Amino acid sequence: MAYKVFSCAICDKPEVDCKCDRYCTLCQSPFGVRLCEDGLFYCSDCREACDYSTQDQV
Numbered sequence: 001m002a003y004k005v006f007s008c009a010i011c012d013k014p015e016v017d018c019k020c021d022r023y024c025t026l027c028q029s030p031f032g033v034r035l036c037e038d039g040l041f042y043c044s045d046c047r048e049a050c051d052y053s054t055q056d057q058v
């Protein structure tokens with residue numbers, strides 16, 4: 001199956017079900033964070049800088 005659901009590294013749930021406090025793993029910003037492939041959250045700036053994709057960009 002090609003489709004892969006990203007899950008939170010902390011609670012092991014998909015982004016929609018994750019109730020963890022969300023902030024960027026790299027810069028600690030709470031704004032615009034999304035779950036990425038490695039199960040960690042990143043803000044839009046860091047995603048762009050590191051070329052990470054969110055679930056719906058895959």
Ligand SMILES: [Zn+2]
Binds near residue numbers: 009010013020
């Ligand atoms: Zn979580």
Ligand SMILES: [Zn+2]
Binds near residue numbers: 028029044045
């Ligand atoms: Zn960031």
